[in-house]
Amino acid sequence: MPVDLNNERPLAWDSATLDADTKAMLDNLQPNILRAHVREHLSVLFVRFNDVAEGRAFLRWVATTKMKSARKHMQEVRDFAAGRHRGTPYVGIGISKAGYRDLGHSVEDVREFGDPVFRDGMKRRVAEVDDPPVEEWDRAFQREIHAVILIGDAEAEPVERLREEILGELPDSARLLGEERGQGMRNPAGDGIEHFGYVDGRSQPLFLKDEVDREPKEHWDPAFPLSNVLVPDPFAPNPVRHHGSYLVFRKLEQNVRAFKEIERDLADTLGLAGVDRERAGAMLVGRFKDGTPLTLKPKPGGGPVANDFTFDGDDGSKCPFAGHVRKTNPRSFGREVLMARRGQTYGERADEPWDDSPPENRPSGEVGLLFMAFNSSLLDQFEFTQQSWANNPGFEVEATGHDPVIGQGERDIKVAFPKAWGKPELSGPQAQVAQTVTMKGGEYFFAPSLAYLRNL
Ligand code: HEM
Numbered sequence: 471m472p473v474d475l476n477n478e479r480p481l482a483w484d485s486a487t488l489d490a491d492t493k494a495m496l497d498n499l500q501p502n503i504l505r506a507h508v509r510e511h512l513s514v515l516f517v518r519f520n521d522v523a524e525g526r527a528f529l530r531w532v533a534t535t536k537m538k539s540a541r542k543h544m545q546e547v548r549d550f551a552a553g554r555h556r557g558t559p560y561v562g563i564g565i566s567k568a569g570y571r572d573l574g575h576s577v578e579d580v581r582e583f584g585d586p587v588f589r590d591g592m593k594r595r596v597a598e599v600d601d602p603p604v605e606e607w608d609r610a611f612q613r614e615i616h617a618v619i620l621i622g623d624a625e626a627e628p629v630e631r632l633r634e635e636i637l638g639e640l641p642d643s644a645r646l647l648g649e650e651r652g653q654g655m656r657n658p659a660g661d662g663i664e665h666f667g668y669v670d671g672r673s674q675p676l677f678l679k680d681e682v683d684r685e686p687k688e689h690w691d692p693a694f695p696l697s698n699v700l701v702p703d704p705f706a707p708n709p710v711r712h713h714g715s716y717l718v719f720r721k722l723e724q725n726v727r728a729f730k731e732i733e734r735d736l737a738d739t740l741g742l743a744g745v746d747r748e749r750a751g752a753m754l755v756g757r758f759k760d761g762t763p764l765t766l767k768p769k770p771g772g773g774p775v776a777n778d779f780t781f782d783g784d785d786g787s788k789c790p791f792a793g794h795v796r797k798t799n800p801r802s803f804g805r806e807v808l809m810a811r812r813g814q815t816y817g818e819r820a821d822e823p824w825d826d827s828p829p830e831n832r833p834s835g836e837v838g839l840l841f842m843a844f845n846s847s848l849l850d851q852f853e854f855t856q857q858s859w860a861n862n863p864g865f866e867v868e869a870t871g872h873d874p875v876i877g878q879g880e881r882d883i884k885v886a887f888p889k890a891w892g893k894p895e896l897s898g899p900q901a902q903v904a905q906t907v908t909m910k911g912g913e914y915f916f917a918p919s920l921a922y923l924r925n926l
Contacts, residue, residue: 472710475697475846482679483544493541494711498921500562501543502620502812503699503715503844504677507560509622511629512652512814514719514840515636516610516913517617521643522574525616526926528641529563529573532619533923536561536632544678559623559632563923564717564915567591569616573926575705582704587848588716588914599856600878601909608721610648611911618719618915620842622652622814650721652814652840657824661761661775664815665724665837666751666875667823669761672775673799675699675808686778690801698851699810699844703919712919715844718809718852720912721816722876723838729906730829732874740889740897745769753887754874754903756793759824765789765796768891787888791870797859798873800866807859809843809851816840838907848914863902874903881905 473495481504482488483496501507519525538546538558546557565573567589570580583589593604604612621632640646657663664670675694676682682693699715706712729751737750752764761775765784780801781789789796799808817837821827845851859865860873863883871877871885884899 473696473713475700476695478693478695480679480682480693481677481696483541484548484680491711494708495713496541496544497539498706498712498919499540499700500714500917500920501538501540502560502562502622503810503917504540504696505544505547505681506671506674506810506812507543507562507622508557508624509560509620509652509812509814510624510654511626512620512622512840513629513633514650514652515619515621515633515646516615516648516650517619517640518614518645518647519569519572519616519641519643520645521641522572524641524643525573528639528644529565529617529923530926531639532561532563532636533920533926536636537563537920537923539920548680556624559621559628561632561636562620562622562917564618564620564719564917566615566617566913566915568614570705570916572616579705583916584701585716585848587853588916590914592718592720592913595853599853600861607909607911608648611721611913613647615647615913618717618913650816650840652816653818655815655823657760659760663759663823664839665726665817665819665823665833666729666755668751668755668757668759669775671811671813672761673777673795675805675810677810689778689780692777694805694808697846698806698808699846701846703916703922706919706922707925708921712921714916714918714922715810715846716848717915717917718841718843718845718848718912719915720841721838721910722841723835723908723910725834725906725908726819726823726837727829727832727834728904730832732903732906734829736887736903739900740887749891753790753793756789756795756797763789763795764793764891786867786870787894788892790885790887791865791867792863792873792877792885794873794875797865798855798876800859807851807854809845809855811841811843813839813841813843838910841912844917871902876907877905878909 661669676692700713702709703714733751737747752758758770762770881902886896
């Protein structure tokens with residue numbers, strides 16, 4: 471029986487009754503798609519091949535000697551939780567449409583990818599998502615990237631070792647065009663945070679029964695069908711069993727100093743004092759720094775980071791419609807748009823991102839997010855989120871503004887903020903907050919099945 475990607479019931483990957491096609495799917499799927507792989511230390515290598523046979527041989531070697539399957543990863547997570555040994559590092563591969571051409575697939579072949587946006591590549595989609603012109607991207611991303619190799623682990627040493635080994639095997643005909651290094655950051659509570667200091671990565675579509683079972687789900691159902699992230703791999707030996715996922719990569723630089731000034735100025739404008747000042751930034755993100763959803767509480771604090779909520783009954787007086795998490799997941803609709811986010815922060819800084827040190831002490835560049843997400847349709851998920859939600863000041867409710875965190879394009883309309891949490895009185899109309907996240911380049915990739923890579 472072909473794998474039913476639309477099954478609404480989360481996947482019991484370890485069930486004794488799992489059918490043969492689903493087992494084969496998990497044995498041939500890359501890790502980090504259905505379940506996030508630990509990647510506190512991360513190296514992202516961007517490669518160009520230039521020789522069909524050598525490019526194929528290299529990817530085959532990486533796949534057969536360095537990569538594990540999604541199922542192996544799930545077993546490793548279980549073993550580790552049971553107090554047995556640590557898992558092995560993550561190695562993932564994504565291939566761009568130019569990469570498929572360079573590996574010997576014809577133009578007609580590449581049309582088998584259903585996603586038109588993947589077939590275009592990110593450089594040709596600048597206008598649609600209001601990205602900066604390609605000439606302004608970091609040099610490596612201006613070039614034609616064929617593949618991305620992701621190497622991640624909880625420790626630095628295995629990443630360094632694997633990186634050396636993999637680069638050592640890169641054929642002379644190939645080029646390493648660039649590399650990005652990711653490095654996880656945590657707050658004192660141990661939660662992963664991004665550079666503005668907010669807990670990140672909490673809300674995810676979950677696909678596996680053991681992950682879904684651990685979540686409270688009175689208001690928000692975190693379980694999603696595989697169809698949110700998986701598609702049959704068109705070039706694999708058996709696309710009924712062999713699946714892949716579209717991977718969007720974007721280097722997003724964060725001007726932390728400017729964002730902290732904006733938080734401070736907004737708190738001043740609204741006359742917020744003491745702990746209430748925290749609400750300024752929370753109105754931009756939709757959560758407080760500690761992850762507390764603004765639609766649930768007027769102040770931060772109170773236990774583990776909640777995700778069992780919707781915005782039903784919140785007319786924008788608690789969490790503004792433009793708040794980043796409300797824009798990118800309105801919750802009462804658009805479930806098919808949600809992607810599996812697998813990004814990592816980059817860049818080193820001397821200050822502590824979560825404390826209340828003044829803006830002057832914050833970095834104004836060179837730090838940010840290596841945004842990565844798995845999609846079954848880049849057009850209907852990543853691009854839709856960026857274009858129709860984040861960049862659209864009239865989404866859901868007219869004139870509520872761009873996504874203050876990731877919105878791109880002219881922020882020409884004025885907006886108003888609730889003066890007190892849950893109260894109707896609004897501030898006077900004011901200019902939208904300035905853009906503090908700048909896209910520095912990226913590409914669209916397909917993360918093929920291991921069956922494809924091993925057969926190259
Ligand atoms: C530097 C850039 C970005 C920053 C600082 C950022 C920050 C955050 C934070 C703090 C959260 C809350 C944590 C959570 O709910 O898991 C979040 C959630 C989220 N972000 Fe971003 N983000 C960035 C880029 C993006 C981009 C480019 C997209 C998609 C186009 C995106 C989509 C989402 C989604 C879908 C959620 C989860 C919303 C939910 O399910 O409630 N983010 N982000």
